[in-house]
Every structure is written in C-alpha cells, then in structure tokens.
Amino acid sequence: MKGLYSTSVAAVSVRARLMAPLFYRALPWALVSALWLGLALWSVNAGSFGLHLGAIIAVYALAVVGVDLVAGRAGMLHVGYGVFFGIGAYTLGLAAQHWTVPTLPLVLVATVIAAVVAWALGSLLAPLGGYLFALATLSTSAIFESLLRNLPGFGGTSGLGGISRDMVGTGALDGRAVFFLLLGLAAVVVALYSNLRRSRLGRAIEAMRLTPNVAQASGVDIAALRSQLFVLSGAIGGLSGALFALTVQYVSPDLFGVLASINFLVMNVVGGQGVAWGGLPGALLVRALPQAVQELRDYQLLVLGLVTALVVLAFRRGIAGSMEQLWDRLRDRIMPVVQAGAAATALTATDDDAAALSPASSGRRNGGDEAALRVEGLTVRFGGLVALDEVSLQVRSGQVVALIGPNGSGKTTLVNAIAGTVRPTSGRIWLDDEELTGMTPVERASKGIARTFQLVSLCQTLSALENVMLGAHAFAKAGIAQGLLPFLARREEEALQRSALEVMEALGIAHLAASRPSELSSGQARLVEVARCLMSRAKVILLDEPAAGLHAGERANLAQVIHRLARSGRGVLLIEHDMGFVMGLADSVVVLCDGRLLAQGSPREVRQDRRVIEAYLGEVVQL
Structure with missing residues (x-):
C-alpha cells in the first residue's frame, strides 16, 4: 500500500469529496458574518442605547457558547448556568466595593473562580445525567439566587454598583469601545468553539451524546469528558458574567437566578443547539426582541410568546441549526456527482x-x-x-x-x-x-x-x-x-x-x-x-x-x-x-x-x- 495516496484514483476522488464541502461550510459563516456586521452597524447608528444593547447581545452570544457545550454538545439538560454567570458578575461587583483596581485582572479571576466552582459542582452533578441533572442544576440556581439576596455584603435585592470600566489602568472605556471589545471577543470565542466539532474531542463529544456505548468502546472516558466540559462551560459563564457586569456596571440577584438560567437555555434551544454560532440569533430573539416591543406594554408578553412559538415551530432545530440543515440539503444535491465518481473508481480489496x-x-x-x-x-x-x-x-x-x-x-x-x-x-x-x-x-x-x-x-x-x-x-x-x-x-x-x-x-x-x-x-x-x-x-x-x-x-x-x-x-x-x-x-x-x-x-x-x-x-x- 506504499504510495497509495499519490497513485490511487479512488483516493484522489475521496479527497475531492472531502474537500468540496468546505465551500458549503463557508455559506453559514457568510450568514454569521452578515449578522455580526448588521449588529455592529445598527448599534453604531442607534447611538448610546444601541451600543449598550449591542454589547449585551454580544455578551449573551458569548455566554450561550458555554451553555451549548453542556446542553447542546454533551446533551446534558443544564438549567443552572446563571450560577456561573452570576459568579463572574458578582466577583467584579464585590471587588468594586473594596478596591480600586483595573478590571482586566478581575475578569480573569472571575473566570478562574467560576471554573473552580464548576469543577466542584460537576464532580457531584455530572454523573447524574438526564432529568436528575436538570433538577439538580435548577436547584443550584435557586440556592445561588437566595444566597445573593440574603448574604451580608452582597447588596441584597438592591444589588451592587460602581463597577469600573477601566480595564488596564489607562482610563474608563466608553460605550463604543466596550461594544466593539465584546463583539470582537464573542466572535473569537465562537470561531474557536466551531473548531471543536472537527477535532478528536469533538468526535468524542458527539459519540458520547448519541452513541455512548460506541464512545466507551472507543476509549472515551465519558465521566471525565463530562466533567471537563462542565468546567469549561463554567469558565465561559464566569467570563461572560464578568463582561456583563463591566457593561451594565451594576449587578443584582434577579439577573442571575432561576429565570436567568432558563433564559440561557431558551437562547440555546431557539438559536440552535450544537451549532457554534447559535447564540447570536438566540440572544437577538430573547434579549433584543423584548426591547423592540416594549411599547406594546400589556401585549408585550403576548407578542413575545407568539414570536417564540412561531420560531420554534418553523425552525425545529433552532434558527442556526435549521440554516445548517438547509446547507446540508444543498450539499446533498450537488455532492452525489462527486461521490458517484469515487465509487466508480473504488479499489477492490484483496488478501x-x-x-x-x-x-x-x-x-x-x-x-x-x-x-x-x-x-x-x-x-x-x-x-x-x-x-x-x-x-x-x-x-x-x-x-x-x-x-x-x-x-x-x-x-x-x-x-x-x-x-x-x-x-x-x-x-x-x-x-x-x-x-x-x-x-x-x-x-x-x-x-x-x-x-x-x-x-x-x-x-x-x-x-x-x-x-x-x-x-x-x-x-x-x-x-x-x-x-x-x-x-x-x-x-x-x-x-x-x-x-x-x-x-x-x-x-x-x-x-x-x-x-x-x-x-x-x-x-x-x-x-x-x-x-x-x-x-x-x-x-x-x-x-x-x-x-x-x-x-x-x-x-x-x-x-x-x-x-x-x-x-x-x-x-x-x-x-x-x-x-x-x-x-x-x-x-x-x-x-x-x-x-x-x-x-x-x-x-x-x-x-x-x-x-x-x-x-x-x-x-x-x-x-
């Protein structure tokens, strides 16, 4: 078999079959780029309100990556993500009450603290799986919200303010700088996350979720992998929570409790589970739509419910997931020609x-x-x-x-x-x-x-x-x-x-x-x-x-x-x-x-x- 890949017509055809979908994988990313660009243009043109809302949407798009790691990729119904988001935010809020230090080191500390808490909780909860895992994580959200309301020094229901936007000690960032910082960071995290799907770890995660028996037989340590994903998810939650606090310069318990955890899961499902860029359309629907219909007052909730129901019915795999399914169908119409050519030249194996x-x-x-x-x-x-x-x-x-x-x-x-x-x-x-x-x-x-x-x-x-x-x-x-x-x-x-x-x-x-x-x-x-x-x-x-x-x-x-x-x-x-x-x-x-x-x-x-x-x-x- 030496020299196989330089001489085999079948192998050349296989390579063509493998490389051709790269063009079709680029189509969803063209849409993602258009969404990012549209968000940026609208935010800039809408003034300070647009920049503030755009920054929040970027933070949530980043946060949903952490939700998707556990709920979308690993298939674990995670209803406690608000805990890690809140840990990141309250780390900045508590620090602002005692020290005047640049915010960037605090963001890093918040990320580490959230990862450590995720490791501790994951060791206890990750082995549960199924609805027990969902119930356990939901309980942690309720406990966390209660602690924020009642522990001394956490500001109670009034919350904590005075969070600085001075990242490195050179002065506070204005709204435009914060927006573009968060938009760029969210785009980088989404791009990095998309790489995971086509890696050794990505294959293991897919097998763990859909065929755990095959994953184990192939040497995938499911318990260890779940724990790793939970820790990484917690770290992303802590990072995004800290950046949220940086944006709004204020934290309170109702932003990080049970309702917040449910909203994160809704963003993940509506945006598209298992799709790296699904957090963006999910955040737009869950966070931007309420702002767009707030003048309807008594009918606001009705409109939000109807729109969400229509999106769920029209996009069964979420907005991003349905778009990628459309690309797959397009590929299936074009690629059989290449596949047939490969099949016609396939080698027959012998002893x-x-x-x-x-x-x-x-x-x-x-x-x-x-x-x-x-x-x-x-x-x-x-x-x-x-x-x-x-x-x-x-x-x-x-x-x-x-x-x-x-x-x-x-x-x-x-x-x-x-x-x-x-x-x-x-x-x-x-x-x-x-x-x-x-x-x-x-x-x-x-x-x-x-x-x-x-x-x-x-x-x-x-x-x-x-x-x-x-x-x-x-x-x-x-x-x-x-x-x-x-x-x-x-x-x-x-x-x-x-x-x-x-x-x-x-x-x-x-x-x-x-x-x-x-x-x-x-x-x-x-x-x-x-x-x-x-x-x-x-x-x-x-x-x-x-x-x-x-x-x-x-x-x-x-x-x-x-x-x-x-x-x-x-x-x-x-x-x-x-x-x-x-x-x-x-x-x-x-x-x-x-x-x-x-x-x-x-x-x-x-x-x-x-x-x-x-x-x-x-x-x-x-x-």
Missing part, C-alpha cells in the same frame, strides 16, 4: 491488502500460538438468573473463534463481560499476561479490546471517516486546547486521517469516507464498524453478529475482511447465527447453551457433536 491494516496494527505475528484472550470460569448473574455459568475459552492471535448457541444462551452477555460493560460475578479475563477483570471498558479499549455491536452502531452526526477516526481516540493525544486551536494538533489529525483512509481503502470503502451513516447500506455500515475497530490498534476484536441483515455478496466480502483480520495477527471472537458463514470461516467453534459451555472444537467436530445437534443445529451436515 494482499492485509498489510494495509497495519496502521492500527497490534504488532503481532500472524498465526501465533499464544493465547491473546483468555476467559477463565466466567459467571454472570442478574439477580437469580444465571446468564453465564463457569464459561472458559481462549482466542489466540491470528485465530477466528466462532461463538454460537441458541437465542438467550449468553453469547452477547459473554462479549459484554469481555468488553467490560457487564461485570462478572466471578471468573477472570486476561489479555496476554494482563488481567482485565477489574478494568473499565475504557481501560480495556486502551489495552487492545475492540468490538462491534449486535445492531450497527455509528454516530449519525459524524461522517464515515470520522466514525473510523473515533476508534483512535484511546491513543491519540489532542485535548481541549488542541480542539479549540487545531493548528496545535494538525500533524496528529492529518496522520489519523491518513491512517483511517488507508484502513478504509483496504476494506474497499474509502469512496464512502465523506458519507453519512444514513447513506450507507447495512454491509457498508458493518465495514465502517470494523474499520473503527482497526483504528484502535486492537489485539482482539469482538464481532457481535456482523453478518446480520447482509445480502450474499456483502457476507462474502465480510468473510474476506474477517479472514484478513486474522492474517494481520489479531484474534477475532465472532458471534454469528449463519452456520454456513461460521463453519467456512472459523478456526475454532465454541457453543453455549443456557449460559454453559456445551462444546468446543474445530468446525467439523462441533457439527458432528450430538449435543450440539440436539440443542442447536438440528441435523448433521455432511462436510
């Missing part, structure tokens, strides 16, 4: 391509005699139900071991126990000479266990290529800083993309690199799952019914792929119901029945075993 699986190589020799995976006396009980009872097996490097048995025999439970998603009651699991029994799924992924799932499990918001690259999460290094500033990890990201394309080319699916999972056939989606496993540098791959739902041609292609996986030196544990598929592929067959090991041996031995015939196969098949 000679086994070496191409080396980018994720386990470093093993082919056909080794050592046991890569050993399961000893594994028992799994769910209450009074014994799902597995003293099951033992081995998978050697370069070997395909088929795991068969009737429905409910414990096959998937065994795979889940090996992968770490089910905790065994007793027994031990070894990979080479290292025991895995007490390890988490993330730790097992990093040691060399990879898996597919009974139902095809791909992250729908990632392209096929990005789904494959997700498999490399455990050994890639880029973190939050590299996600926000992609030039810091450009070399690693380009290397991962090259490796992922090489693996996909070896499996005959490189022409699908830029396709969405919804555009793939069942067989193509299965191969993308296998490619994701290969990117993990797995020593043993667990395949849970990979041939389910495939037609004859796809099954034959999958059989060749599994054969080449074994030739590359990996061990393969294969669950499958298609006996023709299994018996022509496996080196060894393990049969489970009612959670017990019924038989084990070569395909010929198993097919002739009377117990297997009675329990599962139904009749002897002549070889």
Whole structure:
C-alpha cells in the first residue's frame, strides 16, 4: 500500500469529496458574518442605547457558547448556568466595593473562580445525567439566587454598583469601545468553539451524546469528558458574567437566578443547539426582541410568546441549526456527482491488502500460538438468573473463534463481560499476561479490546471517516486546547486521517469516507464498524453478529475482511447465527447453551457433536 495516496484514483476522488464541502461550510459563516456586521452597524447608528444593547447581545452570544457545550454538545439538560454567570458578575461587583483596581485582572479571576466552582459542582452533578441533572442544576440556581439576596455584603435585592470600566489602568472605556471589545471577543470565542466539532474531542463529544456505548468502546472516558466540559462551560459563564457586569456596571440577584438560567437555555434551544454560532440569533430573539416591543406594554408578553412559538415551530432545530440543515440539503444535491465518481473508481480489496491494516496494527505475528484472550470460569448473574455459568475459552492471535448457541444462551452477555460493560460475578479475563477483570471498558479499549455491536452502531452526526477516526481516540493525544486551536494538533489529525483512509481503502470503502451513516447500506455500515475497530490498534476484536441483515455478496466480502483480520495477527471472537458463514470461516467453534459451555472444537467436530445437534443445529451436515 506504499504510495497509495499519490497513485490511487479512488483516493484522489475521496479527497475531492472531502474537500468540496468546505465551500458549503463557508455559506453559514457568510450568514454569521452578515449578522455580526448588521449588529455592529445598527448599534453604531442607534447611538448610546444601541451600543449598550449591542454589547449585551454580544455578551449573551458569548455566554450561550458555554451553555451549548453542556446542553447542546454533551446533551446534558443544564438549567443552572446563571450560577456561573452570576459568579463572574458578582466577583467584579464585590471587588468594586473594596478596591480600586483595573478590571482586566478581575475578569480573569472571575473566570478562574467560576471554573473552580464548576469543577466542584460537576464532580457531584455530572454523573447524574438526564432529568436528575436538570433538577439538580435548577436547584443550584435557586440556592445561588437566595444566597445573593440574603448574604451580608452582597447588596441584597438592591444589588451592587460602581463597577469600573477601566480595564488596564489607562482610563474608563466608553460605550463604543466596550461594544466593539465584546463583539470582537464573542466572535473569537465562537470561531474557536466551531473548531471543536472537527477535532478528536469533538468526535468524542458527539459519540458520547448519541452513541455512548460506541464512545466507551472507543476509549472515551465519558465521566471525565463530562466533567471537563462542565468546567469549561463554567469558565465561559464566569467570563461572560464578568463582561456583563463591566457593561451594565451594576449587578443584582434577579439577573442571575432561576429565570436567568432558563433564559440561557431558551437562547440555546431557539438559536440552535450544537451549532457554534447559535447564540447570536438566540440572544437577538430573547434579549433584543423584548426591547423592540416594549411599547406594546400589556401585549408585550403576548407578542413575545407568539414570536417564540412561531420560531420554534418553523425552525425545529433552532434558527442556526435549521440554516445548517438547509446547507446540508444543498450539499446533498450537488455532492452525489462527486461521490458517484469515487465509487466508480473504488479499489477492490484483496488478501494482499492485509498489510494495509497495519496502521492500527497490534504488532503481532500472524498465526501465533499464544493465547491473546483468555476467559477463565466466567459467571454472570442478574439477580437469580444465571446468564453465564463457569464459561472458559481462549482466542489466540491470528485465530477466528466462532461463538454460537441458541437465542438467550449468553453469547452477547459473554462479549459484554469481555468488553467490560457487564461485570462478572466471578471468573477472570486476561489479555496476554494482563488481567482485565477489574478494568473499565475504557481501560480495556486502551489495552487492545475492540468490538462491534449486535445492531450497527455509528454516530449519525459524524461522517464515515470520522466514525473510523473515533476508534483512535484511546491513543491519540489532542485535548481541549488542541480542539479549540487545531493548528496545535494538525500533524496528529492529518496522520489519523491518513491512517483511517488507508484502513478504509483496504476494506474497499474509502469512496464512502465523506458519507453519512444514513447513506450507507447495512454491509457498508458493518465495514465502517470494523474499520473503527482497526483504528484502535486492537489485539482482539469482538464481532457481535456482523453478518446480520447482509445480502450474499456483502457476507462474502465480510468473510474476506474477517479472514484478513486474522492474517494481520489479531484474534477475532465472532458471534454469528449463519452456520454456513461460521463453519467456512472459523478456526475454532465454541457453543453455549443456557449460559454453559456445551462444546468446543474445530468446525467439523462441533457439527458432528450430538449435543450440539440436539440443542442447536438440528441435523448433521455432511462436510
């Protein structure tokens, strides 16, 4: 496969398919630029009132980035963002009562304090998830607002004033300077946040939200990632709160309580969750619209409610999300021409391509005699139900071991126990000479266990290529800083993309690199799952019914792929119901029945075993 990317027509077509959407990704940013420019022109022309309102809108657009990190990207219903916003604002308000110092250091201190509080709260609340997380964060908003009203020195319901606009000790900024400072800072933060989506961390966040089982199997530590996002969200909240206090030069409890937290969430939903620039249209609707209709007085609330309802009905994914969906539809009309050209020139993988699986190589020799995976006396009980009872097996490097048995025999439970998603009651699991029994799924992924799932499990918001690259999460290094500033990890990201394309080319699916999972056939989606496993540098791959739902041609292609996986030196544990598929592929067959090991041996031995015939196969098949 050397020289593949300089000579392969398919690879050139794939690159064209990957690069072409860059033009279409530029279209939403053209709209964003127009919105920023329109806000700037209106604010300047509207005088001091316009500059003040424009600065507030910019602050809220910045603040919603922090909300979206948790609520939009991570999928955690965050109803306590006003706490961090208030911490940032009150840091400046309290400091103004005691010291006369430049504001810039106080803004930085406020950001750090909010991040520390977010770390403490995240450690307690992030593991909850779902509505419990929403209720817990809502409670923190109520507690915070009550403390602001009642603690001595915080100004009570009257609040605190006298906040200086002197940033660095050279004199106070006027309204125009504050507006352009905040508008520019908000634009920079939104631009940095948009980079996160196409990074190692961005792929992990998408998988965590939509396919947490795949995220764990790929080495994503979900609890740690949620905590990191919560801290970053809190820091952005503290920063934006401090800048809000700088703008209005006054703070009071009602600006940072329960209602404020709900408003932040509304801005995120209406603007477009998961879209970097969604905070701007959200802030315009929630903060600017009330100002525009305030003269209606008694009918103001009615108009606001009607407009919000109409926006929600017309833009189901929020304003920004619906606009990006429109761009995607435009891309789909244009790009199939490119994709078809790539498909026409796609390479057909052969056994000679086994070496191409080396980018994720386990470093093993082919056909080794050592046991890569050993399961000893594994028992799994769910209450009074014994799902597995003293099951033992081995998978050697370069070997395909088929795991068969009737429905409910414990096959998937065994795979889940090996992968770490089910905790065994007793027994031990070894990979080479290292025991895995007490390890988490993330730790097992990093040691060399990879898996597919009974139902095809791909992250729908990632392209096929990005789904494959997700498999490399455990050994890639880029973190939050590299996600926000992609030039810091450009070399690693380009290397991962090259490796992922090489693996996909070896499996005959490189022409699908830029396709969405919804555009793939069942067989193509299965191969993308296998490619994701290969990117993990797995020593043993667990395949849970990979041939389910495939037609004859796809099954034959999958059989060749599994054969080449074994030739590359990996061990393969294969669950499958298609006996023709299994018996022509496996080196060894393990049969489970009612959670017990019924038989084990070569395909010929198993097919002739009377117990297997009675329990599962139904009749002897002549070889």
